[in-house]
Amino acid sequence: MSYKSIVLNLDIDGVAAPVIKLAVDLARRFDARLIGLSAADVPPPVVMEGGVAFEGESLMRQRKNIERRLESLRAEFEGLAGAAVDTEWRGAVGNPTRLLIGASRVGDLIVTAPPYGGSPGNAHRSTDIGNVILQAGRPVLVASANEENFRIDKVLVGWKDTREAKRALTDAMPLLQLAQEVRVVTIDNDATDETWNSLDDVVASLSFHGVKAKAEVLPENSDGRTIADVAEAMHADLVISGAYGHSRFREWIFGGATRSLLQNDRLNRIMSN
Incomplete structure (x- = not known):
């Protein structure tokens, strides 16, 4: 692709x-x-x-x-x-x-x-x-505000075991294949074996496409850590995420994680639904 x-x-x-x-x-x-x-x-x-x-x-x-x-x-x-x-x-x-x-x-x-x-x-x-x-x-x-060159060394994947996140991974595969470092991250205070199995499957799937990735589960902090916060901390060149929302009275209502990514103009973000 x-x-x-x-x-x-x-x-x-x-x-x-x-x-x-x-x-x-x-x-x-x-x-x-x-x-x-x-x-x-x-x-x-x-x-x-x-x-x-x-x-x-x-x-x-x-x-x-x-x-x-x-x-x-x-x-x-x-x-x-x-x-x-x-x-x-x-x-x-x-x-x-x-x-x-x-x-x-x-x-x-x-x-x-x-x-x-x-x-x-x-x-x-x-x-x-x-x-x-x-x-x-x-x-x-x-794109992030006023960025002219597209670096693709560090990529953060915000993972949830949902249709939207799976779609985003497939859609972003050409970019993932250019990356030097890929982290697949779930933010969860109560990660279960099922959470880790999901992450391990994503890492395996990426490896079939020649993408080396590592999986992490990070707890929320007192400030309500988001994928955008993690991306800034790791100096990610790109964030890949599903977009979660629904229509209500002809206005699009987004969840907090999607909203925080859309509002952060310091990050390059690729989003799919």
Whole structure:
């Protein structure tokens, strides 16, 4: 297995150069086609009491501003990536989350920077990364903030014996095969023989793919240690984890471990559902 098509999501309001360079680095390693994508939408007219306040000139001006920014991002993308790897550009006026989920059809991997400003913003101009992870059916690599080169020496796998974690291991196998050190970690104060048997099976499965790994069970500490904390302590270059969440009233509700990984912009994280 390898990544032969990578979809790079560019936030229309974010700093593009670092994540473009990181994605180019990845595409080179796997001889993959790199598809740059950026989108933003014009908000619908505000509904006022007694009717709709139609502001046609304002809406057209917003659309033109989006189109100009998309052209600027296209030029930056092609300037940084065009001579290095095979590329394609997709820029559109439309909902950025929906368009990225749709574009996942053509990719083996989605790469994106953290949300601009560190948290989800305007749904018309910012991708809902959690929504993408749960709906795209592809692994999503959320890059650390402003990192331009993708190191892959130390990898931490956050393991739970669940469908999501198994899916994440399979999805991340091309990256695991490049790593020098792989730790498969479960955080559990009451590890049983079943816990250890699960970890041993994962290590054995990885070895069949040429990946040398070691398993560990770490207890929670008084501060509620998370996989993100362990990853920072070991200076991990990449964290691999299943993403756990469900839909409620059209909002994605995540468990604490998934939420802490999504909110930590100091880590490269690859997440699957």
